[in-house]
Amino acid sequence: MPSPTQKRVYNWYISLVAASCMVLYGYDASVFNSLQGSKHWVAYFNTPNSQVIGAINTAYTVGAVVAGFFFGGPLADYAGRRMGMAVGSVLVIIATFMQTFTPRGNMGCFIGGRVLIGIGQGIALTAGPIYIGELAPSEIRGTIMSFWQMFYSVGSFIAYWINYGCQKHPQKLGEWDWKMVVIFQLLMPILILAQIFFIPESPRWYVQNGNRIEDARKSLTKVRDTPQEVEDELLSIREAIEFEAEAISSGYSALWKDKSIRKRMFIAMIVNGGQQISGQGTLNSYSSKIYAKVFKDPAQIALINALNATFGIIFTLNATWTVDRFGRKFLLIVGGIGMAVCMLIVATVETQTATLANGGKSVPVGISIVFLMFLFALFYKPSWGATVWIFTAEIFSMNVRAQAVGMCSQTQNVVNSIVQQFFPTFLDNCGFYAFYMFAGINVLLSAFVWYFVPETKKVTLEEIDTLFGGSNHVETGAEIMGIKDPHHAHMESQTVSEGDDKGENEKRDNEKRDNEKRDNEKRDTETRVNETNVV
Known part of the structure; x- marks a missing residue:
């Protein structure tokens, strides 16, 4: 029988397999940003203008939004969390080949690949955080979920360093200086598919689908230290699901019928949308274009992006020791204020300094801007990066979790599609004055969290409803089942x-x-x- 230490390690392993879905997202977001710096890519597609560039980004977000709102949740509920991650990975593989081998000048085929990869990631990114939230012990759930955002940075890290290597040898590689960056996206979905069906399915999914108690018990046994922990958690799951079946409808209708769930949807959608209008979504997609206003060497810009992604991994690790210690609310407020200050200063530095004859900035000004962008990432990664995903994955009850997480997380792409479509034109017309807008938005986001977002650290998934004015699903479900102690199972007489x-x-x-x-x-x-x- 595995020791408690071995089971804790296994808990981390299965969570990191699921978190690998976020590598898909981080890599893809960085790929197109990288391609914009490739002269061969620009020539291959006949020098697309800023509107076409915006449309390529929007194509991805449209696919992700459709999948997240309408496909991801039902698939994760019907076929399981693992199947959702697997299907998303397969679609990413197909889309990668479409983009890499698009016929010359055929922008329609390239955009089609972007739509398909958005659908794949929308499905995978719905199932992944739900799986982690449902398998991780409540006392370390926030710490484990922080790796979800860190793996976004891992994806960016891989993409940007591959791009940097390719940009150092554009003459030797030719058109493969951008195709190489795209085709390496195959790596992570293949690794996910190789592992996903060897890890346990969510016990909550087993109970909800056919009341498969013994399958749920086997899953929990692999990740909990003692038989008593297994039985206690299994009892809580059954009580919560019993209450939800009796008192709450499931599916999309429950998202607006229940006042408590409506409140959570409202809060989670604003928080997720806020993540993308904080300025980070724009930096992910257009940092090459932004830095081009300061630096004129494509290889230098590629190096800055690669270093930013490298530090992003380190910065996100801060969430692993802060999110369960200081709480979700504290991180979101401090992160928002820090990001606002960085955006305010970077806009002032760039707009109030002289532009050189070559269209760039002096070395000291350039270094200052890069430092401020890195400082922005330091505030963003553990807060509005990692914590938003943690909060979203843990606040919904089992009967609506898949649908709600899918819809709320894809609010990021709804907002991002709007911002990404107009930002290239905004940047061309207004330059770094655009960053004053992001500074103001971050202040408003911090105020929203202060007044409307409750603290959720270390609260069990089955009892989190009470924070939003809902019933305690465990205690109410115990009453329905006729159980006197809703938090503890009698191992000898527990109904199985x-x-x-x-x-x-x-x-x-x-x-x-x-x-x-x-x-x-x-x-x-x-x-x-x-x-x-x-x-």
Whole structure:
């Protein structure tokens, strides 16, 4: 039997497999940004103007929004969280080939690939955070979920360093200086597919789909330290789902019928949309175009992007030790204020300094702008980067989690599609004055969090509804099931599925007796258990 330490390591492993879906997103967001700096790509598609550039970005977001709103949730609920991640990975592979081998000048085919890759990622990015949230122990859920955002930076890191290497040898590579960057996107979806069906499915999905108690128990046994923890959590899941089945409708209709869920949808959509209008979404897609107003060497710009992605990984790691210590609300407020100050200063520095004859800026001004952009990332990554995903994945009840997470997370792309479409023109006309807008937006986002966002750290998924004015699904579900102690399962008499035979009961009894002999604390726990009356 694996030790508690081994199970904690396994918890991290399966969570990181799911978090790899975010590498797909980070890589893709950085790929098109990189391509804009390739003269061969520009020539290959007949020098597209700023409106076409905006349309290429919008094509991705349209695909992601459609998938996130209408496909991702139902697929994750019907076929499972693992299948959602797998289907998304397959679509990314197909779309990568479409983009790499697009016929010369055929922008329609390239945009079609962008739409398909958006659909694939919209499906994968719905299933991934739900899976992590449902398998991770509540006390470290925020820490594990912080790696979700960090893996976005990992994707950017890979894409930008590959692009930097290609930009150093444009003459030797020719058109492959951009095709190489695109085709490397195959790496991560292949790795995901190689692992995804060897990790356990969500126990909450098993209970919700066919009341498969024994399958849920097997999943929990792989990731929880003791049989008692497994039974307690399984009981909580069953109680919550029982309440939701009795008192709350499921599917899309529940998103507006229940006042508590409506409130969560409102908050989560604003927070997710705010992530993209903070300025980070624009920097991800157009940093090459932005830096071109300061630096004139494409290789130098590629190096800055690669270094930014490298530091992004380090900056996101700050969330692993802060999100469960200081809380989600604290990070969002501090991050928003810090980002606002950075945007304010960078706009002032660029607009109030002289422009050189070559159209760039002096070396000290350029270094100052790059430093401020990196400082912006330092504030963004652990807060409006990582914490937004953590918050979104944990606040919805089981009956609507897949649909709600899919819709709220894709609000990022709804907002991003609008910003990305007009920003190239905005930047051409207004230059760095555009960043004053982002400074004001970040101040407003911090104020919104202060007044409307409750703290969710270390609250179990089944009981988080109480923070938003809803019922406690565990306690109310226990009343429906006739259970006196909603938080603790009696391992000897806990009701199990009909397929649970006598051998399984004897096995659990033996495990309990072994634990009692080895651990005084366990004996105390089991004494309390035997006094509990479970119907």
